[in-house]
Amino acid sequence: MPPGKSASAAARPEPRRRIVFLGLRGIPNVQGGVEKHVEMLAGELTACGWDVEVIGRSRYLPHLASGSWNGIRIFPLWAPRKMALEAIVHTFLGVWFAALRRPDILHIHAVGPALFVPLARLLGLRVVVTHHGYDYERQKWGGFARRVLKLGEYFGMRLSHGRIAVSSQVARAMVERYAAPVTYVPNGVSVARPAAKTGxxxxxxxxxxxxxxxxxxxxxxxxxxxxxxxxxxxxxxxxxxxxxxxxxxxxxxxxxxxxxxxxxxxxxxxxxxxxxxxxxxxxxxxxxxxxxxxxxxxxxxxxxxxxxxxxxxxxxxxxxxxxxxxxxxxxxxxxxxxxxxxxxxxxxxxxxxxxxxxxxxxxxxYSWASVAQKTLQVYRGLLAR
Known part of the structure; x- marks a missing residue:
């Protein structure tokens, strides 16, 4: 035991921490890979004793009867119904909202939303970014949008406090490109067998x-x-x-x-x-x-x-x-x-x-429990600095 610390202090449980997720349409049961990732990860983190909050887009959450789901607080925020603007405007508003909430960590998902990492840092937030893939390679985006997404990748990988990639290839590429440590944490899988025939x-x-x-x-x-x-x-x-x-x-x-x-x-x-x-x-x-x-x-x-x-x-x-x-x-x-x-x-x-x-x-x-533990290692390393 370190000098000056009592047995009771040494045995004191880890303080309860709060995480805010941003950069997705919402949860639960919202179409999309990032949305599935956050839904499953949030549930595991809640089970581990973390307070979890998700900032989603209001038009994808019309049936959310209350502000919580399975112990996770969900905040629907407005976003314009225009493909080129929806994510960027929502993330800008979401960072300001997160600053009001003052979480221990703001966890931003995908390279587009990572465009606002500098703003989050200016507002005094600890930021983790998960790289879910090269979104600028999607066929739907034109030249300007691709450049904006690449800038988001740059900000996310250079300026965030912690970095995660769901692909080992992406993690290696980001380390080589930006000379910053990136932790590989794969997606998980959890398939619920249907309890009964649904018709x-x-x-x-x-x-x-x-x-x-x-x-x-x-x-x-x-x-x-x-x-x-x-x-x-x-x-x-x-x-x-x-x-x-x-x-x-x-x-x-x-x-x-x-x-x-x-x-x-x-x-x-x-x-x-x-x-x-x-x-x-x-x-x-x-x-x-x-x-x-x-x-x-x-x-x-x-x-x-x-x-x-x-x-x-x-x-x-x-x-x-x-x-x-x-x-x-x-x-x-x-x-x-x-x-x-x-x-x-x-x-x-x-x-x-x-x-x-x-x-x-x-x-x-590919268990979500292991995904959560690897993610928590990133959080704890950041909070210990």
Missing amino acids: ILAEFALQPKRYVLLAARFVPEKRQTDLIKAFAKCGDPGFSLVLAGGAEFETPYSREVRALAKSVPGVVLTGFQTGDRLAELFVNAALFVLPSSHEGMPIALLEAMASGLPVLASDIAANKELGLPADDYFPLGDVDALATAMAAKMAHPPSEEQARARMREVEQA
């Missing part, structure tokens, strides 16, 4: 193990159009293609997806699904496909694997980081190769033992 299969006339599934927002980098075209080439009338997701903003791409889906027999659009309804879609799918051109670390792919599903993913770096067998990947944008791989997967489903083995492997490697 979603009957609602969309789906048969168990007779459909291919993709759960993702309708944005160009998810490449739903590639998947629809590949499904059409498979030509198997016994299977359906289920696209679970939607678009926050109606865009030329989302209209293209809907039009193409309407023209191909067997394509089913369920809209955004969550909870037991989404879990039932996962559990009963024959195959999960992720044809995207951009990912940070693909939570939906992890969830599919944790559900025991065979999977196909584009061969981008973020997907290959999961280290799947070679036949679980296909060349990005190659519709013919995707169609061939889909047909082979559907013709040769895995055994029950193979499915259970994959479920165990994923759940052990």
Whole structure:
């Protein structure tokens, strides 16, 4: 025991700390990878004795009956309903709101919101930034928006007190680019088996193990159009293609997806699904496909694997980081190769033992409890300075 410290002082419990999350649409059950990440992480941190607050965008939280959910305080703030302005205006307002709340740590998610790290520091806040991927590579952004996002990355990696990346490749790249320490903390996975049948299969006339599934927002980098075209080439009338997701903003791409889906027999659009309804879609799918051109670390792919599903993913770096067998990947944008791989997967489903083995492997490697503990190490190191 250090000199001058009593036994009671040495045994004193760690003080209760408060964290504010910013840079997301909101929780719970809001579409998006960052939103899922924060929802699960916030729950784990609450269980660890932290006071957790989330600043969300009011239009995504219309059904929030009170200011809290599962012990997490949620603050809906206004943001303009314009794709180019929504996140940036909301984060600017959110930093000022966080300054009024005076948390021990403000945790900003994604490189766009990290644009306001300098403001947060000027307001005396301790800031942690999580890099969820190269958002400036998303197809929807023009030249000016890409430059703004790269500036956000620069501010987040150079000026924040603590830095996290959900991909080891991104973490290495940030260390090389900005000469600042970055902690690799992967996304986690937690798949709730549906407690009972929800009726979603009957609602969309789906048969168990007779459909291919993709759960993702309708944005160009998810490449739903590639998947629809590949499904059409498979030509198997016994299977359906289920696209679970939607678009926050109606865009030329989302209209293209809907039009193409309407023209191909067997394509089913369920809209955004969550909870037991989404879990039932996962559990009963024959195959999960992720044809995207951009990912940070693909939570939906992890969830599919944790559900025991065979999977196909584009061969981008973020997907290959999961280290799947070679036949679980296909060349990005190659519709013919995707169609061939889909047909082979559907013709040769895995055994029950193979499915259970994959479920165990994923759940052990990517638990949200371990994500929370690694994140807490970053927080504690910052607070100890």
